[in-house]
Amino acid sequence: MLSSKRILLIIGGGIAAYKSLDLIRRLRERGAAVTPVLTRAAEEFVTPLSVSALAGEKVYRDLFDLTDEAEMGHIQLSRAADLIVVAPATADLMGKMAGGLANDLASTLLMATDTPVLCAPAMNVRMWNHPATRRNHAQLADDGVRFVGPNEGDMACGEYGPGRMSEPLEIVAAIETQVSDGPLTGRRILVTSGPTHEPIDPVRYIANRSSGAQGTAVARALSGLGADVTFITGPADVPPPDGVDVVRVETAQQMSDAVDAALPVDAGVFAAAVADWRVSSASDKKLKKSRDGVPALEFAENPDILKRVAHLENGRPALVVGFAAETDNVIEHAKAKRARKGCDWIVANDVSPATGIMGGSENAVVLISDDGAEEWPRMGKDQVAGRLAEKIANALTGQNP
Ligand code: CTP
Numbered sequence: 001m002l003s004s005k006r007i008l009l010i011i012g013g014g015i016a017a018y019k020s021l022d023l024i025r026r027l028r029e030r031g032a033a034v035t036p037v038l039t040r041a042a043e044e045f046v047t048p049l050s051v052s053a054l055a056g057e058k059v060y061r062d063l064f065d066l067t068d069e070a071e072m073g074h075i076q077l078s079r080a081a082d083l084i085v086v087a088p089a090t091a092d093l094m095g096k097m098a099g100g101l102a103n104d105l106a107s108t109l110l111m112a113t114d115t116p117v118l119c120a121p122a123m124n125v126r127m128w129n130h131p132a133t134r135r136n137h138a139q140l141a142d143d144g145v146r147f148v149g150p151n152e153g154d155m156a157c158g159e160y161g162p163g164r165m166s167e168p169l170e171i172v173a174a175i176e177t178q179v180s181d182g183p184l185t186g187r188r189i190l191v192t193s194g195p196t197h198e199p200i201d202p203v204r205y206i207a208n209r210s211s212g213a214q215g216t217a218v219a220r221a222l223s224g225l226g227a228d229v230t231f232i233t234g235p236a237d238v239p240p241p242d243g244v245d246v247v248r249v250e251t252a253q254q255m256s257d258a259v260d261a262a263l264p265v266d267a268g269v270f271a272a273a274v275a276d277w278r279v280s281s282a283s284d285k286k287l288k289k290s291r292d293g294v295p296a297l298e299f300a301e302n303p304d305i306l307k308r309v310a311h312l313e314n315g316r317p318a319l320v321v322g323f324a325a326e327t328d329n330v331i332e333h334a335k336a337k338r339a340r341k342g343c344d345w346i347v348a349n350d351v352s353p354a355t356g357i358m359g360g361s362e363n364a365v366v367l368i369s370d371d372g373a374e375e376w377p378r379m380g381k382d383q384v385a386g387r388l389a390e391k392i393a394n395a396l397t398g399q400n401p
Contacts, residue, residue, distance in 0.1 A: 003031030005179045008081035008115070010106045011051065013041020015156045016088040016122035016165035021046060023087060023168040024054040030172065035060070035081065039093070039106045063105040074105060078113035082179045086110070088122035088165045091133050097145070098136035118146045118178055118243075120171050125161030141246065148174035148242045170242075177243040182226030183393040188265040189227045190317075191219040191244075192272035192305065194236030196252045200297065201283040208273050211359045212236025214323070215271030217385035219244050222269070225393050230262040234272060237359075252278065252302035259305055263312075266396055267319040269388075270306040270343075278302050310342035319395050321388075324348040324368075325358070334368050345369045347388065367391070 007027055011020045024034050034055045038048055048059040060077065078084065086093060086106075093106065097119075102108040110117065119140065127133055128150060141147065149166030166174070193215025197205040212233060219231045220241035229244040232255055240246045247258045252274045259268070280300035287295050310320045322343040324334040327350065334348030346368040351358045364378035367388075376387065 001031055002027060002176060002179065005031075005082045006033045006035065006080060007175065007179075008035045008037065008078060008084045008109070009055075010037045010084065010086045010093075010109065011039065011042040011046065012086060012088045012090040012093045012106070012122075013039050013044060014088040014090045014122045014165075015045060017042050017045040019165055019168055020087050021050060021054055023085075023171055024051070026168050026172050027175070028054070028056070030176075032175075033057070035077065037061070037077075037106055037109060039104060041090070041092075060105060063108055074108055075112045078109040079115060081113075081115050083175060084110065084113060084115050084117045085120070085171070085175060086117065087120035087171055089119035090121075091123045091127045091130070091136075094119065094121065094133065094136045094140060098139040098143075116144070116146065116178060118148060118171075118174060120148050120166050120174075121150045121163070122165030123150075123163050124157050125155060125159050125163040128161070128163040144245075146174070146178060146243055174242045177223055180226065182224065183397055184222060184389075185226035187227045187267070187396055188230070189222050189267045189269065189392070190230045190232060190259060190262045190265045191215055191222065191269045192232045192255060192259065192274070193219065194234035195273050196234045196255060196275045196302075197250045198252065198275045198278040198302075199250075199282045200279050201285065201287045203286050206275060206277075206279065207235075208275065209358045210234075210236070210273035211238055213238050213359075213361065214363060214381045214384065215269075216241055217381045218269055218271055218388060221382070221385040221389035222392065225389050230265070232258045232262065232272075234274075251275075252305070256303045256305045256308070259309060263309075263317075264315045265317050267321065267392055268306075268309055268317045269321045269392070270309075271323050271347075272305075273325060274305060275302055304341070306343055307341045310344075319344050319392060321345045321347065321392070325351040327352040331366055331368070331373050334366065335373070338368050347384075 036051045036055045037060045052059040096107040102111040151164045152162045153164045194212030195208045195210040197207050199205045223229045223243050231244040232247045249255045277299040281298040306322045320343040324337045324346050326333045330350050334346045338346040348366045363381050363384045367374040
């Protein structure tokens with residue numbers, strides 16, 4: 001529910017603006033108050049009258065409307081909200097935001113605020129893929145702006161690809177994640193996820209079968225409880241959750257660096273299947289077949305990220321959770337691993353092929369902690385994540401499970 005929450009909704013000028021009318025309805029159904037702002041271009045797609053009728057509030061349109069300044073200045077307008085939502089966030093609006101321009105009401109509000117911002121991008125697929133938009137997207141994510149979508153599909157312009165604005169209910173879900181208070185509100189948690197890719201040469205790499213599904217589910221569940229999640233992911237099969245800070249990496253070394261950059265945090269959940277070794281003799285040119293036979297690869301050990309963070313003298317997270325992928329003697333190996341790594345909890349699972357767990361949608365885990373080994377029944381990875389997130393919330397807030 002969104003009762004007593006105020007959303008400042010900036011509607012940009014794109015065909016997807018029609019969906020923002022439905023978004024207003026959905027938000028109001030859930031008890032939110034919506035202050036609408038229209039850009040000049042947005043007025044070409046939806047009328048101020050329909051927007052204000054649905055919002056039940058005045059529509060703000062012009063930076064230099066002195067009546068508005070007398071009633072409510074643009075600074076106050078932007079700060080009175082619990083969340084600023086930009087939907088549709090056009091390529092133009094994203095460019096202005098990333099560049100720090102403030103030449104109309106929408107961009108000025110976005111510059112004048114310290115309120116969290118959620119963008120729902122919508123644009124033609126080539127505009128979305130354009131290097132300038134890629135840069136702006138990365139810059140905004142770096143600045144702490146959250147994103148929902150865009151989705152992939154048919155576009156109003158007749159093309160196909162990423163660029164469709166998320167559906168109103170998807171945007172509502174992302175808004176709820178952002179503004180609802182949960183037991184983990186105000187807590188920073190990092191989650192590593194997915195496999196790592198260790199290059200052999202520019203076109204080949206060593207990888208593993210991790211899909212990233214369990215780590216992604218954990219990040220989503222923690223964010224759902226209000227945590228501020230930094231999600232550090234290798235090249236996974238599943239997309240990252242909405243509403244978290246996503247840091248994409250390829251190698252174990254990059255993951256290790258990204259973890260350092262995310263510290264300090266209240267808790268770290270290390271769900272990634274990190275490659276233990278990298279090819280130390282990786283070539284910067286493609287290896288060619290030669291008469292001398294097959295190439296001999298030399299390996300070097302990768303940094304053990306979990307072990308390092310668990311042993312930090314300064315800035316160790318209050319709770320460090322590791323995962324253990326085992327194929328035999330699961331509990332015995334996981335207990336030894338917990339001691340070796342120095343983490344507080346280990347979530348152990350049996351990944352032998354017959355279980356179908358690696359790459360599958362279910363998991364059967366044993367949680368190893370000071371309290372011993374707690375066996376959980378086989379359940380969906382989302383449910384495992386939900387239960388783990390609850391336990392983490394209880395541990396961080398000092399409540400008994
Ligand atoms: N891990 C890590 N950095 C590594 C290797 C593993 O952070 N270089 C973390 C994983 O994210 C996981 C835990 O350590 O939380 C255990 O990973 P796992 O692959 O099961 O254990 P290994 O350390 O690789 O031990 P082994 O290969 O002996 O099973």
